Amino acid sequence: MQIFSEVLGDTDVRFRFSLPAHCLQHLDFAGNNYVDLHVKDSSGELRVIRCLKRNEDYDKPVLSKGWLKFVADYGLRADDMVVLHREDDHNLGSQFRIEAKRRIKLFGEEDWSDVTRAN
Numbered sequence: 001m002q003i004f005s006e007v008l009g010d011t012d013v014r015f016r017f018s019l020p021a022h023c024l025q026h027l028d029f030a031g032n033n034y035v036d037l038h039v040k041d042s043s044g045e046l047r048v049i050r051c052l053k054r055n056e057d058y059d060k061p062v063l064s065k066g067w068l069k070f071v072a073d074y075g076l077r078a079d080d081m082v083v084l085h086r087e088d089d090h091n092l093g094s095q096f097r098i099e100a101k102r103r104i105k106l107f108g109e110e111d112w113s114d115v116t117r118a119n
Contacts, residue, residue, distance in 0.1 A: 005083040013071050017063040019051070026086055029053055034075075037063075039053055039084075039096040041070065043117045074100045075118035099114055 004020050012018070029035050034052045035109055050065035076082075081101040089095060098113035 001086055001088075002004060003084045003086050005081055008076060008078055008080050008082060010078045013076050013080075015068075017067055017082070019061045019063065019084075023084075024053065024059060027051060027061065038097050039098045041074075041097075041117070042099050045117075049098075070098070070100075073117055073119045076100055076113050076115065079103060080115065082111060088108050 003026050004022065005050055006012075006017075008017070009034055025038050027037070033055055034050055037049050037051055040050055041046050047061050047070060049067050049070065051061050052064050053059055053061050070076075081103070083099040084101075085097040085103065087095045087097060102110040102115050104111055104113045
């Protein structure tokens, strides 16, 4: 199930990535202000990316630790897209998968193509 897809801005690729607030319903913070997401990328690597929940009234979550390594490994830049999926398994629990996409123009039509790992 797709949790979100979002086009990246400059802040997203340089510092941290703010997730849409509705993502909170898919994450189990277990009383903490962070959760370490175990995310499989498109090359099959299992990554740990920390998701922080701000302690203010504004609960919008952000990806921090591990996020910039993902950005560097895939050579992501502003205007690329990230898609996060959650796959529920009765034995393993929730598993997350992340995809990186880049806008391409093919035969005059715009589309999104998968970004392969650069590093």
